[in-house]
Amino acid sequence: MSNLTEVTNVKAKASKKTTSMETRIRRAGILFALPWIIGLLAFYAYPLFSSMYYSLTNYNVISPSQWIGFENYITLFNDDLFWKGLKNTLAYALMQVPLAIMFGVTLAMLLNLPVFGQGFLRTVFFLPSLLPVIATTILWQWLLNPQFGLVNAFLEKIGITGPGWLGDTTWSKPSLVIMTLWVLGNSILIYLAGLQDISKDYYEAADIDGANWLQKTFHITIPLLTPVIFFNMIMGVIHALQEFTLPYALTYGTGNPAESLLFYSMYLYNNAFLYMKMGYASAMAWILFVVVMLITVVLLKSSGKWVFYQGDD
């Protein structure tokens, strides 16, 4: 910005000849950024602020909207399905995020071991992430099929009667978590990068001190991986709270069985595009935004206690 002020100062003096090279570069820079600025204003800022406005009206896209103040929000707080959706989503996030971190970190550490076929194994674990979500859904629907599914067939072999998985209210959300744990490729990639970022010095020092593998893992690797874990945690929470495609494709939007898979964003979608209650849905979106913000702030505040950056002290 200080450079910008220089520009204006130069202009104020009205000495065109002295328009320096730097000024022209500035101008060109802004010009180059203009498409982005326009895009941001038109496709982010405008929809963002209009959805805030519409959340205070009973907008249905076609007819003119009427200002109703906070009525949408009040109705929402008395809406059973809103609470059900919120509870389901939070319960799911509470299961999915910690498990995803545990799985991701463990897998990344294993894939970081210098063993034969390391590159091949990394590819294998990344591959599921390349599948479209719908394909993943259909695949797992068959694997978890209570009668003919591979999972239950395997469980039966070892003497366990498998649950109804997606048809059972207690198992439906865990089933979903299992599906998402299968597509961890992207976060594993980030963990791997984080692992390779840890300075070898620490391990060498630990070797000299005679630390064993376990000690190195818990006193060097994991503490120094916390910045990456923290990043993946925040992203994971945001994704989990917005989970939509998987449960929607699985249940065709119904949230069966017994609304146990009715996720927040599914109910939002139904309100917006099925029941023509765009204002109501906008209000839901803003509440979700507040929830995500709150959780993120809490996590951010807590991070000071458990996230360690290399070479800090």
Add this chain to the structure above:
Amino acid sequence: MKKRSSRLFLMMVVSVLFLFSVIACSNKQSNGDKDSTDNGNSNSKEKVEITFWHNWETGPSGESIEKSVQKFNETHPDIVVKPVYVAPDGGDSVSSKLVTAVAGGNPPDVMLASRYGIAEYKEALEPIGELAAKDGITEDNFYKWAWGEASYEGELLALPYDGTARALFYNKEHFREAGLDPENPPTTIEELEIAAEKLTKKENGKYTRFGFIPWFGEGWLYSWGWAFGGEFVDNDNIVTANDPKIVDALKWETDFAEKFGIKDVTSFVSSAGTNATNPFFTGQLSMMVTGNWMLSQIEEYAPDLDYGVTYIPTPSGEDFNTFVGGRVLLIPKGVKNLDASWEFVKWMCATEEGQSFKKITGEFAAMPEVNEKLYADDPSQDIFLEVLPNGKYRPVVLAGNMMWDELAKAPDLVMNKQGTPQEILDGITEKINKEIENKKAQLE
């Protein structure tokens, strides 16, 4: 110093916004000009091109669309219909795309849509009641279910295009095997239960075949509610989903599941395949309620299946009816060539020529006289044709989509012990009526 830089930034933002609005305005203008000249030209010259949105691209349905349009274009030299496939956004519905297109000022000229639920976006539709009246198209030309479901409180919203009816399909081979008369299928609920029990097979504690599962296929609460003699709205169009007879129907459905073990039944349903792996085709299910479109599917996937079709049983064994759904052709608000659009809609829905293309899909025309001719020599459609005049349609209310979702969930909620049938249906009735009231208040 700081102030100045921020002022510069603000100025930039404003100028960008200004630029934007100028572009937007000029665009609109040029578009408008173009359109008006287009219209002028088409009037003086010959051909008007209209866009027709549909969500059937493949199979017999796609073929019926293609052939209909082809025939129309041949017989109407001054109009060219251009069919455009639009992917449905859920079930049979493309309503959100239509609403967006209308709001954006660029709707298609005609659209094929699920008849059900159009009342909810009626403000996006061109009212065609007057056009229909002018051309002498009245409810006498159509089935009651077709016309009724296409109108909201007496106002015609679109022209009904077709209908799909439901009946009980049963496996004759299984009937013989279980000692039942394959030519004498169950007609009462009691007989249905007895047959279901006889047909069900269990080996080593695991079901290998189910006789019947009430809500499998098209056994919606609507189908059974009507079979039990219930009504989902009263004369004032107030929702009555807690009609005692509908409560009975739901109770019967869920008691049925309880008898065979809810867990086994639900896991069977949730693992059932579709198309070629439909459990009715593979012999895992002996009876199912399904629609007449299943006839062509059986022909395709299980041509050797020895099956029969009969009425959906009722408690008394008489007064059979059927749940009829179907589609309309609608004209969105703000179309450029209303006359041409109407001409196409009229030809598709209200002429024998247009309606006869329904034969390709095996579904029914919305006009009784056309069906009589189309299916005169097809005995497999007899049962359907017989109950069709007595067809029931889902109430046309302002919260129809929500009502569908809620009722579809009801058996599942009862079976998962979220409430008794009475409680669940009371809750739904209250919720839907409140929603309708809210939407009505909004319209005023």
